[in-house]
Amino acid sequence: MSSFAGNGPGYRWDWSIIFTEPYLDWLYTGLQLTLIMGVAGFGLALLIGVPLGVARTSRSRLISYVAKLYVDVFRNIPLLVQMFLWFYVIPEILPAALGTWVKRGMPEPELTTAIVCLGTAGAARVGEHVRAAINTVPAGLIAAAHASGLSGLQINRYIVLPLATRRVIPTLISEFLAVFKNSSLAMTIGVLEITAQSRRILDFTFHGFEAFTAATVLYATICILTLMLVLPLEKRLRVHGLMASKV
Amino acid sequence: MRSKKWFAALAGVTLAFSSVAADLGPTLSKIRDSGVMTIGYNETSIPFSFTGNGGNAEGYAVDLCRKVADRVKSELGLEKLQVRYVPATSQTRIPLLTNGTIDIECSSTTETLTRNRQVDFSFNHYITGTKCMARKDSNVLKVTDLDGKTIALVQGSTTERHLDRIAKDRNVNNLRVLNIKSFTEGLIAVETGRADTFCTDETLIRGLHAKSRKKDDIIVMDEMLSVEPYALMVRRDDSEFRLLVNKTLAAEFRDRGYEGIFNKWLAPLGFELDERTRLVYELTAKPE
Numbered sequence: 001m002s003s004f005a006g007n008g009p010g011y012r013w014d015w016s017i018i019f020t021e022p023y024l025d026w027l028y029t030g031l032q033l034t035l036i037m038g039v040a041g042f043g044l045a046l047l048i049g050v051p052l053g054v055a056r057t058s059r060s061r062l063i064s065y066v067a068k069l070y071v072d073v074f075r076n077i078p079l080l081v082q083m084f085l086w087f088y089v090i091p092e093i094l095p096a097a098l099g100t101w102v103k104r105g106m107p108e109p110e111l112t113t114a115i116v117c118l119g120t121a122g123a124a125r126v127g128e129h130v131r132a133a134i135n136t137v138p139a140g141l142i143a144a145a146h147a148s149g150l151s152g153l154q155i156n157r158y159i160v161l162p163l164a165t166r167r168v169i170p171t172l173i174s175e176f177l178a179v180f181k182n183s184s185l186a187m188t189i190g191v192l193e194i195t196a197q198s199r200r201i202l203d204f205t206f207h208g209f210e211a212f213t214a215a216t217v218l219y220a221t222i223c224i225l226t227l228m229l230v231l232p233l234e235k236r237l238r239v240h241g242l243m244a245s246k247v
Numbered sequence: 248m249r250s251k252k253w254f255a256a257l258a259g260v261t262l263a264f265s266s267v268a269a270d271l272g273p274t275l276s277k278i279r280d281s282g283v284m285t286i287g288y289n290e291t292s293i294p295f296s297f298t299g300n301g302g303n304a305e306g307y308a309v310d311l312c313r314k315v316a317d318r319v320k321s322e323l324g325l326e327k328l329q330v331r332y333v334p335a336t337s338q339t340r341i342p343l344l345t346n347g348t349i350d351i352e353c354s355s356t357t358e359t360l361t362r363n364r365q366v367d368f369s370f371n372h373y374i375t376g377t378k379c380m381a382r383k384d385s386n387v388l389k390v391t392d393l394d395g396k397t398i399a400l401v402q403g404s405t406t407e408r409h410l411d412r413i414a415k416d417r418n419v420n421n422l423r424v425l426n427i428k429s430f431t432e433g434l435i436a437v438e439t440g441r442a443d444t445f446c447t448d449e450t451l452i453r454g455l456h457a458k459s460r461k462k463d464d465i466i467v468m469d470e471m472l473s474v475e476p477y478a479l480m481v482r483r484d485d486s487e488f489r490l491l492v493n494k495t496l497a498a499e500f501r502d503r504g505y506e507g508i509f510n511k512w513l514a515p516l517g518f519e520l521d522e523r524t525r526l527v528y529e530l531t532a533k534p535e
Binding site: 011014088091092100103104109110187188191196199201204206207209 | 338345364366403404408439
């Protein structure tokens with residue numbers, strides 16, 4: 001029925017809707033929640049993910065196995081399902097009092113649950129990046145360090161860590177953006193972030209196209225700004241001779 | 248002289264005919280040209296609009312739309328009219344209606360003035376209001392008891408804006424809102440104690456309460472918090488089609504009576520044909 005669009009009234013665009021109160025305010029509070037989830041979720045992902053990645057390279061079988069188990073579990077369950085598990089299932093398995101606290105007592109239950117979910121899932125990916133970065137330190141370099149008489153701790157401190165850190169930072173930035181964008185799934189457990197606010201505007205005003213366009217622009221702007229800020233950093237961190245000169 | 252008269256008469260007829268055609272408006276012209284009318288329905292809005300056991304569209308509002316299709320057929324003088332049914336959710340109904348995929352939406356959509364900037368509504372075919380269900384152990388019996396409680400509300404629903412206003416009017420200050428997406432989630436939130444109360448259209452609250460596993464621990468509050476007038480939704484600025492829809496509703500409630508359709512769909516679920524509902528039917532049953 002595409003011919004219909006020509007002779008009917010069609011969709012009535014009204015861009016002023018997204019600049020009208022309360023809708024502008026909804027988008028603004030949505031943006032705040034999205035940013036909070038992105039930053040806090042990624043912070044948690046680093047907190048768990050970095051030790052996890054190091055554990056993956058551990059010579060202890062047990063430690064590396066446990067770390068691998070964590071990564072496998074969190075990477076192989078869809079994030080949306082994890083969100084539901086954290087929100088609906090976990091509080092019901094916990095002891096009643098603790099479950100009630102998770103549901104009602106803790107500050108901002110939905111937001112906190114979303115951050116925990118994004119953080120624990122993000123940690124699995126961060127861990128893999130950290131492991132990969134550590135593994136890229138050439139074996140010859142480590143052998144040379146041994147030959148020069150450095151201890152294992154010294155090798156880690158002066159050779160592996162500096163190189164791996166420079167290697168991992170660019171990939172971590174894309175992980176941050178992933179957590180930031182994945183936070184839109186938090187709408188399914190009742191966090192009114194940007195995507196949820198767009199849907200709310202759609203339901204109130206029936207001007208959904210404008211609202212979702214606003215959300216798109218907000219997400220894209222933040223991602224592009226982040227990349228603009230970190231690309232120069234990435235250049236400066238490059239180790240000449242050890243990495244390809246083009247990223 | 249005689250041929251001139253003939254010619255004038257012919258011209259008059261042609262003119263009259265073409266003016267009729269021009270007055271059909273976009274939707275009716277499209278239906279006449281294609282021989283197809285498409286009805287948009289919601290698959291889960293029981294008993295107003297849902298997918299029945301046979302996989303077909305059914306419900307109170309769908310029945311009304313079938314009457315609209317009958318009337319379209321007879322007013323356009325079509326020999327055959329194919330009626331198609333397309334599922335539409337609250338997210339897709341606007342694009343589907345405005346881009347011409349569906350010609351009318353038949354569900355439990357509430358008419359509001361803000362929404363009216365994007366679409367047009369028919370006369371009201373039913374009226375309901377917001378009611379709340381609450382956990383017995385939360386001691387919530389009326390709105391003023393809600394101070395300091397957690398209330399589950401469906402994101403973007405009309406209930407949300409009513410509750411904002413009511414809370415302010417009655418000095419309920421510490422209200423924590425749990426945002427949910429579907430009606431079932433509201434029931435789960437109350438059952439699991441995540442929320443003390445869940446408010447939405449009475450039509451839905453009753454159905455949900457009836458199927459709750461913890462029915463005995465949950466009460467439905469008496470207080471009616473708002474007015475939700477339901478209407479069929481059509482494209483904006485198409486007066487001809489909207490008039491036809493309104494004529495259908497008026498004729499249905501006026502000539503055939505509203506008890507029939509009420510008893511078929513709503514009475515079995517415990518709805519009462521109260522004074523307010525009768526009034527809405529009588530307002531819609533305008534004279535020809």
